[in-house]
Amino acid sequence: MTNDTNSECGSDRTMNYGKEKVAVYRTYATPLEDVRPIPESSFEGRDNTILGLDVRVQVDGEAFLPSFSEGDNSMVVATDSMKNFVLHQAGEYEGATVEGFLHFVGSEFLDTYSQMETVRISAEELPFDARPVPGDDGFESSDLVFRVSDNESAFGEFRLGRTEDGPLVEEQTSGVTGLELVKVKGSSFTGYVQDEYTTLPEREDRTLYISLDIFWTYDDPEDALGDEPQRYVPAEQVRDIAHVVFHEADSNSIQDLIYQIGLRVLERFPQLESVSFEANNRTWIRERDDLEGDAKVLREPPRPTGFQQFSMDRSDLEGEASR
Structure with missing residues (x-):
């Protein structure tokens, strides 16, 4: 990392x-x-x-x-x-x-x-x-x-x-690195600062493409070794949590999405101390949206691209439980 x-x-x-x-x-x-x-x-x-x-x-x-x-x-x-x-x-x-x-x-x-x-x-x-x-x-x-x-x-x-x-x-x-995920609908990006520098239109429903690295630490580092498989956290399971939360969540930003993934990871694995993320926004740009239904024509985004870094620990999970 x-x-x-x-x-x-x-x-x-x-x-x-x-x-x-x-x-x-x-x-x-x-x-x-x-x-x-x-x-x-x-x-x-x-x-x-x-x-x-x-x-x-x-x-x-x-x-x-x-x-x-x-x-x-x-x-x-x-x-x-x-x-x-x-x-x-x-x-x-x-x-x-x-x-x-x-x-x-x-x-x-x-x-x-x-x-x-x-x-x-x-x-x-x-x-x-x-x-x-x-x-x-x-x-x-x-x-x-x-x-x-x-x-x-x-x-x-x-x-x-x-x-x-x-x-x-x-x-x-x-950790698990190099996840690349695309959700064809069910993601938005609205409500951000609008000023003289803003050219990006709000999107109520966008095709969201992200790359994602997820890292975690154990409360007891010995659990990371895998000697007790029931306390080991496989990268494959964390990857699958990211897939499922991305599918389920109607997120209003990548920040919102990775927070929801982090909460699920901490909930599933109480032996973990913290989880952190580095995400990169590779969302395609709409070229045509005049097709019937949900169909769109999209193209690769130009550089530069946005990124997000975030870390969280068990206090975030406890805070959600107290709401």
Whole structure:
């Protein structure tokens, strides 16, 4: 989510380095099973026949200062070695989730290299779709043949610090990124400021096209690992909540829509501490609306495009309940 290159080492100094775009693929990883069902989703688990990840690792520690200030690399772990370390650990990981893998690898970095004081490790899922093949009762999903997917993907990030008792989770974020959703009717945008700069007409009913990234944090970061599947929040279920709320809600803005999605996510998953969004408005422009019924001809919007960022926590859900 953050993927920032700045991490403080010491009181004021920014000093870190790492490796990114580490593509790692694991076949026949441990399946994710026994997740808690929710009304908005048919997702019950994944077989993890292919688990693909695009990993980013960032480390810091005072021991690395001489490499910057004196050209002394005696404490530096080469970023190529970091890449190999991540690839090796993909074969050692026995869990079933993106977050669990990241926590495992980050902890192994701290256990292996004492000069690393903190590790920030994140990953975007590289998703694959099983292809339909003929079966005994019609078409069914192949357990052998997959295609690279352009759909949304799961996201995870941990910042782990070193303590006497072992790695400590300092920050944790889960997410689902790259959702692209279009609702052909049932969305509006009215009542906004009208002044000499306003050229956008109000829309009582518009075709709304958004891209959306959703992120969440757990009250207990251990729940993010998936060791207790009933307390794990799958990206697929959060994605499906977004689909259902978009279908149900007659929203008057994207801001209104993402707030309603956030409330539903917090309601369904009491183990979550917060949820946040980044949305982008890609709504098509009406070229013709003189056709019969609801038919329209639309075109791509010009740049620039609008965006929305919003975060919320359990106090928002409690506030809604008290209304």
